[in-house]
């Protein structure tokens with residue numbers, strides 16, 4: 329157990345080193361993009377939506393009494409965590425396995441495939457925490473974070489990133505080229521991004537589709553994050569949504585350790 | 595920068611019967627129903643340079659990956675540093691150095707960062723890593739490139755960095771999978787020098803190659819692998835003595851018809867112990883060069899050129915497998 333932990337940390341150190349050398353691109357993308365969404369949708373679109381419903385009209389009650397900016401801030405927080413995690417778990421995995429073969433360098437040392445996989449997942453969590461913290465700060469200045477519990481939303485964000493990373497990296501390591509990655513982003517990640525209670529409540533989805541939100545890690549994370557930034561959530565909801573995220577992670581870990589081992593150590 | 599004195603070294607080793615660093619018997623690797631390594635036996639002793647010589651697909655890398663504990667054997671016995679890779683992979687990997695066939699450096703990072711990161715994989719303290727990294731840069735003649743990114747370095751420099759990196763944990767055993775493939779002659783010689791130096795300092799080297807000159811220069815002992823099996827084993831000298839004649843008469847002809855006719859005639863005349871017709875040459879293996887030359891002079895179409903030389907590993911390979919390595 330401690331051996332696994334220290335192995336994972338050594339892989340995280342490498343990721344951090346690479347990030348330190350190349351941070352400008354990733355930082356700009358993972359921070360500026362959600363802030364732009366926040367400004368455009370939260371402030372711009374939100375101003376229109378909130379006015380149109382007269383503040384206390386039907387629209388506002390659909391949002392649980394929240395103004396649109398407060399509604400969309402936690403959604404954007406976790407949605408961008410998911411995107412960062414997915415990005416970190418696709419092309420870098422192909423680079424490690426095939427293009428640069430750096431994963432093969434790691435498993436030739438005392439590290440093994442589990443450490444490579446675990447390090448990647450933890451690193452996705454670290455990235456989500458870093459860009460999420462900066463994002464929450466900006467959102468708070470803009471007035472989208474009413475509750476002092478808001479920092480806890482970062483936990484939801486990290487949980488979301490790790491669950492997504494474990495599943496996406498498992499998919500990626502089994503591929504032989506990056507052909508399918510853009511497709512996964514378009515038909516997998518973007519629909520989740522849009523329809524997981526991030527920009528509008530899932531109650532707005534057609535009744536037949538709504539139950540499917542439960543299989544979206546993003547929805548569970550969005551509910552948790554919204555509970556934190558607004559201060560309104562039941563203990564039972566916290567428990568169930570957290571368990572769901574852990575469940576996704578456990579499935580990803582179980583399946584992924586097998587696939588990583590098969591790809592790197594056969 | 596001489597190849598060292600293997601005879602003295604191996605004589606000294608025989609006195610106390612030290613257990614071998616690697617012991618393999620009936621070692622087998624199968625991928626589904628394809629057999630990449632088919633029941634091979636070998637031993638590597640401390641302080642020697644041991645080679646696997648073979649053509650593409652012979653099973654060299656598959657063997658190296660099993661020794662390096664990144665690929666589990668399908669069958670047979672394997673012990674590395676006295677331990678079974680099954681169950682002791684992590685321990686073994688911590689004590690060996692691996693230079694893979696394909697470089698797998700972090701190309702977007704600097705030379706220096708590559709060494710630091712790799713040292714951390716072994717959980718070495720940072721100050722130890724920094725001290726060793728300075729020494730290894732010196733060894734690999736890369737000190738001036740310390741802060742450069744790896745990507746634009748030449749193939750030879752990348753290879754030297756990969757070797758330097760493999761020495762980060764002060765390994766007892768160094769595995770080099772085709773250390774000089776794809777390099778120009780100058781870069782190869784520079785690399786050989788580094789490997790001689792390691793040998794002089796007492797390292798145990800296991801290397802694969804499909805260059806006969808490399809095997810002859812670097813290896814104290816080697817095995818020839820062909821289609822997943824070991825077909826010959828011994829020191830380069832012993833292999834040549836056992837499998838090839840003392841000398842070879844190498845003939846070139848103006849046309850392929852002339853070549854074929856000559857090969858047939860020399861064969862019928864028993865010009866040598868064996869006659870091989872290759873794409874561009876006819877080789878006559880002989881222990882009696884005067885006799886062979888007499889037969890060559892009697893050919894109807896005389897050869898365009900004649901070369902008499904001593905047998906090399908290339909000839910051993912050809913005698914045993916019936917093929918040349920560069921085809």
Ligand SMILES: Nc1ncnc2c1ncn2[C@@H]1O[C@H](COP(=O)(O)OP(=O)(O)OP(=O)(O)O)[C@@H](O)[C@H]1O
Pocket residue numbers: 594625628629630648649650651652653654655656657695804
């Ligand atoms: N992971 C794998 N799955 C299936 N077949 C494999 C795998 N790895 C190697 N092989 C096959 O095993 C055989 C031996 O491969 P190996 O890489 O050991 O040869 P090699 O002697 O190193 O050749 P080269 O000189 O080209 O590097 C080849 O036919 C190869 O296609």
Ligand SMILES: [Mg+2]
Pocket residue numbers: 654655656695771
């Ligand atoms: Mg090979």
